[in-house]
Amino acid sequence: MKLRRIDTLFGRIALLIAAVLVISHFSWLAILRMDRRQQQVDYSVEQMLFQLDSIERALDARPPANLPSLVETADTASADEHATVPKGGRSRRLVEQFIARLPQGTEVRLEDETTPRIWIKLPSREDWIAMPILWVHNPPPDNRLVPGVMLVVGVAIVFALLIAWQLQRPVRDMANAAELLSRQREVPRLRERGPHELRQLIERFNRMVADLARIDQERNTMLAGIAHDLKTPLARLRLRAEMLADPKAAAGVTRDVDSMQAIVEQFLSFAQTSESTARPVPVDRRVNELAASLAEQERQVVLSLGAGEGFRMIATQLDRIIGNLVDNAYAYGKPPVCIATTRTPDGYLLVVEDHGEGIPEADKERVTLPFVRLDPARGGNAHSGLGLAIVDRLVRQAGGKLNLVNAHGGGFRVEMLFGGATAA
Numbered sequence: 001m002k003l004r005r006i007d008t009l010f011g012r013i014a015l016l017i018a019a020v021l022v023i024s025h026f027s028w029l030a031i032l033r034m035d036r037r038q039q040q041v042d043y044s045v046e047q048m049l050f051q052l053d054s055i056e057r058a059l060d061a062r063p064p065a066n067l068p069s070l071v072e073t074a075d076t077a078s079a080d081e082h083a084t085v086p087k088g089g090r091s092r093r094l095v096e097q098f099i100a101r102l103p104q105g106t107e108v109r110l111e112d113e114t115t116p117r118i119w120i121k122l123p124s125r126e127d128w129i130a131m132p133i134l135w136v137h138n139p140p141p142d143n144r145l146v147p148g149v150m151l152v153v154g155v156a157i158v159f160a161l162l163i164a165w166q167l168q169r170p171v172r173d174m175a176n177a178a179e180l181l182s183r184q185r186e187v188p189r190l191r192e193r194g195p196h197e198l199r200q201l202i203e204r205f206n207r208m209v210a211d212l213a214r215i216d217q218e219r220n221t222m223l224a225g226i227a228h229d230l231k232t233p234l235a236r237l238r239l240r241a242e243m244l245a246d247p248k249a250a251a252g253v254t255r256d257v258d259s260m261q262a263i264v265e266q267f268l269s270f271a272q273t274s275e276s277t278a279r280p281v282p283v284d285r286r287v288n289e290l291a292a293s294l295a296e297q298e299r300q301v302v303l304s305l306g307a308g309e310g311f312r313m314i315a316t317q318l319d320r321i322i323g324n325l326v327d328n329a330y331a332y333g334k335p336p337v338c339i340a341t342t343r344t345p346d347g348y349l350l351v352v353e354d355h356g357e358g359i360p361e362a363d364k365e366r367v368t369l370p371f372v373r374l375d376p377a378r379g380g381n382a383h384s385g386l387g388l389a390i391v392d393r394l395v396r397q398a399g400g401k402l403n404l405v406n407a408h409g410g411g412f413r414v415e416m417l418f419g420g421a422t423a424a
Helices: 002-006 009-060 076-082 092-100 142-182 196-242 247-271 283-296 315-332 387-397
Strands: 072-074 107-111 117-121 128-132 301-305 337-344 347-353 400-406 412-418
Touching: 009 092, 009 128, 009 142, 072 076, 076 117, 076 128, 092 107, 142 196, 196 247, 283 301, 283 315, 283 337, 315 337, 315 347, 315 387, 315 412, 387 400, 387 412
Parallel strands: 301 337
Antiparallel strands: 072 128, 107 117, 117 128, 337 347, 347 412, 400 412
C-alpha cells in the first residue's frame, strides 16, 4: 500500500520536492561548514602571527621579559631532538598558511606532544623559538545550525507539498472521470483549473466526453427507433403467416419473424445504456435462479459457485450477461455449458464456458465490437453480432474486465473479473 501511494503523481512530486529541499539545504550547510573551517584557520594564523610577534618583542626587550611556560628558545640541537619536519595531520593546513606568512628562509618544525608546538627559526635570529599551536574556536560550531536547518526544511516541505497537492488534484479528478467513462457511466464536467497546460487538457477532455455522449445518444436513439418501428411490421407479418393456407410456408415465415424479433430485442438491449439504481443481489443465489429458468427452456447449465455472499451485482445486469452468454454458447458452441464463480486475490471471477471449437485468436480483439459476426463459423439465425458487445458493455458498467479464452481441451471461455466485493 505504501509503494502504491509513492507511485502516484502526488507521491512522486512529494519525493522530488523533499529530495531537492533536503539536498539543497544540507549542501548549503556543508558549504557553510567548509567556509567556517577556513575562517577558523585564518583566525588561528592571525593569532599565531600575533603570538610570534609578541614573543620577539619580549626577547628583544631590555631586560628580556619572562616567557610563558610553553614558549622557549633553544639551539638547533634541541630543536632536532624535540621536533620534526612537518608531514601532515590535523594542523597541516594551519601550518602551511602560517609558513606562507613568515619571512622567506624561515625553517619550521613540529613537536607532536600533548600540547603540539611549532618550532620556528627566523632568518634574523640564531635560536629556535618554540610556541604552542593556537586554534581559535570562533565562529561557533556548525552543530548549532542543524536544528534550524531541519526546521526550515520541514516548513518548506510542508508548504511545497500543499502546492503539489493542489497541482495534482486536476489530474486525479481527470483519472476518476476517465474511470467513469470506461465504465459507461455519466461523467460530470470537470472544473478547469491548474496551470495553463492542465486547463487546456481538461477543456479538451470535457469536449471529448460531451462528443462521446452525444454520439452514443444518437446511436442509441437510432437503434431504439429502428427496433421500435420494426415491431409493428413484424407483428403484421406474424398475423399474415398464421393466415397462410400452406402450413410449411406459414412455419417458415414464423421462424423468420421470430429471428427478426430476436434481433430487434438485441437492438433494444444494446441501446439501453442507462444504469440501474436497483440494489445488488448475491450473484451465486441469482445464478441458481437463472439456471432453473434455463432448465425450463431445455438449456441445461453446470454450476460451480464458490464466490459467497460478498459477490453482488445488479440483477438486471447479471441476467442480461448470463442470458447473452448462454445464448451464444448454445448457438455457436456445444453443451455442456458451465457457469462458475470464485473469489481470487484480484477480486471476484465469473466464468461462462462451452465446449465448442472456440474462436480464432486473431478475432478476439474485434469480437466484442458491435455488429461483428464471425461468419460462417459463428453465424446463425436471430443474431446480429451484438451479444458479446452487450456483455462487454455491461461488465464495464459493473466495474469489471472481460477476457476471452480458448480452453486447452476445446471450448470457449468467457472470464469476467470484478475488483470489488459489490460489482455495481
